[in-house]
Amino acid sequence: MQSSGVFVKQRSLTLDQLADSRLSHRRLELIEDGDDLSPRQAQLLASKLGCDPLLFHTGLTEEQTAQIQQDLAQANEALTQGRSGEARARFASVVAYPALGSRPDLWRQAETGLALVFETEGDLRAAIDRLSHLLAVLAPLGEPLPAMAFEDQQEAEERIDVALACAAACAKPAN
Incomplete structure (x- = not known):
């Protein structure tokens, strides 16, 4: 409150x-x-x-909540249309919103969106860091991740697996 x-x-x-x-x-x-x-x-x-x-x-009015939802929709649209710079800026502005912590559903969407932007841009380390942070917050003390943590949990897990595999391959020294 x-x-x-x-x-x-x-x-x-x-x-x-x-x-x-x-x-x-x-x-x-x-x-x-x-x-x-x-x-x-x-x-x-x-x-x-x-x-x-x-x-x-x-800590948010209905109008502020609607604006955040609109910003998230525009960020997702920009990402879908290949405008990753715009998507990154929009997702980052939502994440930085002071009262966003009172709406974990919107925070989760913005964090996941940022991770997708970093993945799209090829910055797998940043994508992994974002997803790791998201998972750490959603599953404190090793508790299982709630089923509603991602709209499509299987897709999110596959993305994490791919990102981790790519990061591991990139970290191996060349022969």
């Missing part, structure tokens, strides 16, 4: 001005200190602050 303090300060409101019978001053203090908001409280606070209630849970 994102702290409401930033939003309150942006609107130049005090907690006393926000507090009412549905959201007490004390409850607002707890929310600012990191307590989770219920969906009802998020809706009440968002209506008072004039913002999207999703902002309190994901």
Whole structure:
């Protein structure tokens, strides 16, 4: 949950001005200190602050989420059409988005896209590094990778196997 303090300060409101019978001053203090908001409280606070209630849970508004999804679609289209430089820039900008961690599905798409760009460009080491990072985050402590980690897990595993084989072949000293 994102702290409401930033939003309150942006609107130049005090907690006393926000507090009412549905959201007490004390409850607002707890929310600012990191307590989770219920969906009802998020809706009440968002209506008072004039913002999207999703902002309190994901750090992203619906518009920002839609923009990220559009950027991912454009990056995938650029990659499909052979414009790897454009695809790389778009995927990298999505990965760098500050609140992306609250949407692991979008983060996963962007990281996988970057790995595909590096693979397309022949930078297998960078592709392996991206996929290794992705796998490390998705499967902490050696837990099995969830089935939904990739849209097509078998294809992802085949790509990793090919990249690892190519990297191993490239690392062998010439006779």
